[in-house]
Amino acid sequence: MLVHVIGSMRHFGDDEHLMQVILRTLANNNVKVAQDWISSVSSRRNRNGSESEAGLNWPEIVETNIRVLSEVDLLIVEGSRFNYSQGFQTALALEHGKPVLNLYREDLPEYKEWPDKLFVSGISNPLFTSKAYKNEADLDKIVSQFIKEHSKKTRELDIQLVLDADDFEKLDRLSRSEGKSKTSIIKDILADNLD
Numbered sequence: 001m002l003v004h005v006i007g008s009m010r011h012f013g014d015d016e017h018l019m020q021v022i023l024r025t026l027a028n029n030n031v032k033v034a035q036d037w038i039s040s041v042s043s044r045r046n047r048n049g050s051e052s053e054a055g056l057n058w059p060e061i062v063e064t065n066i067r068v069l070s071e072v073d074l075l076i077v078e079g080s081r082f083n084y085s086q087g088f089q090t091a092l093a094l095e096h097g098k099p100v101l102n103l104y105r106e107d108l109p110e111y112k113e114w115p116d117k118l119f120v121s122g123i124s125n126p127l128f129t130s131k132a133y134k135n136e137a138d139l140d141k142i143v144s145q146f147i148k149e150h151s152k153k154t155r156e157l158d159i160q161l162v163l164d165a166d167d168f169e170k171l172d173r174l175s176r177s178e179g180k181s182k183t184s185i186i187k188d189i190l191a192d193n194l195d
Contacts, residue, residue, distance in 0.1 A: 001151060004034040004068050006089055008079035012041055019078060022103075024142040026076075034068045069093050071181045074150055076143065080105045081132075094125050096179075101146045102130040103139065124132045161186070 003026055007019050017036045026033055065085075069075065075093040077086050079102045093100050123130070129146060133139045163171065175182045 001031045001074070001147070002034050002072045003031050003074045003076055003147075004065075004072045004089075004093075005038070005076045005078075006065075006086055007038075008081035008083050008086065009041065010081045015078065015081070016042060018019070018136070018139060019056070021139050022076060022078065022143055025140045026147070029144060029147045031147055034072050035064065043122055065089060066092065067181060069098065070096055070179065070184055073147070073152070074098060075100045076146070077102045079103060080108050085095075090128070093128055097127065099127045099150045100129065102128070103142065104130070105134070106132050107134070130157060 005019070005022055005026070007015060015194055016038070023033060023036075023038065056123075069089060069092050072093075075089065075098055076092060077100065079086055082104075090100050090102065131142045171182055171185060175185050178185065
């Protein structure tokens with residue numbers, strides 16, 4: 001299983017240990033993380049003394065996140081300090097039919113003052129779950145339960161596929177037109193033909 005984990009950069013130093021709990025819980029459940037931006041931010045903070053976003057290639061970051069969301073099985077959002085990026089990625093994941101877990105801490109001042117919490121509470125998509133947690137034990141339990149509920153029985157197969165130029169172009173056009181990765185398109189073709 002492949003999972004994308006997102007959270008806010010605001011107060012990252014205060015929240016990093018919670019993001020690490022999520023990563024540890026995923027590892028303990030044999031779940032792979034699609035991209036480890038958390039370690040990248042940590043090392044940038046250790047190197048520069050801050051989580052400064054200056055000099056980051058945002059078009060590349062956005063495109064990577066969009067691509068990753070089409071490839072993952074689940075999205076986990078630490079949404080206590082919700083922002084535009086988290087809302088965008090949540091909507092995109094739901095549009096791709098991916099289950100989303102939104103986690104939040106009710107005791108944060110930002111959450112108490114956050115009017116969008118009412119909007120989030122109105123999301124009725126059956127793939128969207130929003131849960132409050134109070135401590136690391138709660139966080140671990142909620143993430144583990146979400147993983148368990150959405151686990152698929154899968155086997156991993158690493159293959160090298162060689163296509164001629166025409167077939168590659170067809171696959172590329174199909175990938176762009178459907179907004180899916182080439183891997184997802186190939187998996188769909190296999191699934192349709194294996195039944």
